[in-house]
Amino acid sequence: MAILAVNAGSSSLKFSLHPLQDGQVQPFVLSGNIQGLEPHGTPEMSWTYLGKKHAEALVVSADSSPFATALQGVRALVQRLEAAPDIQAVAHRVVHGGGVFTESVLVTPEILDKLASFNSLAPLHQPHNLEGIRQFQAAFPELPQIACFDTAFHASMPEVDYAFALPRSLQDQGVRRYGFHGLSYQYIMSVLQEHTIRGRGRVVMAHLGNGASLCAALAGSSVATTMGFSALDGLMMGTRSGALDAGVLLYLLEQGWTHAQMEKLLYKQSGLLGVSGISADMRKLRADGSENAQRAIDQFTHRVIRETGALVACLGGLDALAFSGGIGENDAVLRAQVCERLAWLGIRMDAQRNQEASGKQAYAIHAPDSSVEIWVIPTDEGRVAAREAAALLARQDKATAQGQAPATSALA
Known part of the structure; x- marks a missing residue:
């Protein structure tokens, strides 16, 4: 089994496939990037599988879009790769979780709606992250879609650092410092502590x-x-x-x-x-x-x-x-x-x-x-997202085994 990690942008899509071994996420066996996903763009997919580099152009049909074509290209690629592990879930990098999402969550329609309310806080990233989730839900309807947040790593910041010198009423509305690049910092910290x-x-x-x-x-x-x-x-x-x-x-x-x-x-x-x-x-x-x-x-x-x-x-x-x-x-x-x-x-x-x-x-x-x-x-933000997704799925499996209803949403 493996976790597919995804980072969807305005004109590109990065993806990586991370095998699971004894429940632990391994380095990617497949890593790729699709450019040219802007409207009327021409998608070009490049990838590395088991150390070998490849590239191909993707043809957009009249009834499709560059983004949808890219997702079908990823799905077809994973299916045709020799000895590629089966995908257990898709882990998405989402830039902004606001003050609501401080850990990764299984995406539901309610969660997507809440995340969309943060679009104005990260207009270069958030809308495209969420569109990636929607498109992957359509392309991989059988797989859990898990949102992993760049802001979550900074949830430990003390109030003296995250609070602005503004009226408290604004802070109560969510006007505060959140911090970003959290998946990257989480990875850097884990590697640094290993060494x-x-x-x-x-x-x-x-x-x-x-x-x-x-x-x-x-x-x-x-x-x-x-x-x-x-x-x-x-x-x-x-x-x-x-x-x-x-x-x-x-x-x-x-x-x-x-x-x-x-x-x-x-x-x-x-x-x-x-x-x-x-x-x-x-x-x-x-x-x-x-x-x-x-x-x-x-x-x-x-x-x-x-x-x-x-x-x-x-x-x-x-x-x-x-x-x-x-x-x-x-x-x-x-x-x-x-x-x-x-x-x-x-x-x-x-x-x-x-x-x-x-x-x-x-x-x-x-x-x-x-x-x-x-x-x-x-x-390696993809590996962190994959780890987060694997940990969430393990918690759900444990809850199910104990006869509990697994929590699927931070809003539940």
């Missing part, structure tokens, strides 16, 4: 990619994070602004900007793209070499350094620093610059190991005399 005792101490994790955030963890639990009410706060990102004085938005309102214009500005036209005017891709900016490209890189790096310092203050020190995400895992220059600016913490990087780190699992890059351990840990 070093420092993972049980004061840790800052840096998920740096097109979406970027930092998380401070103490004894394995989140105590502070840079993202907040929405996925806009904190670090500068690929196309998102990060932390911004609310007065800027009031000014734009006075200038006649509409909600739609401001949403597009903050989510799609800011960050690395907005500052550079060139690209949201750090690799392209590194290769460009222009003054505008360097300005964007410097600003991104500075925000990482500044916010790391703030989280270290919340922790009262630092035992380990972990880099992950597309930029964190692959940009050795950024890692070196961040660690150089944090040398006052006793951080010492091994330059050679830093250059060697990309593409390796859980690779330590600190020097022997470093007071802080530094790690590069490629994240």
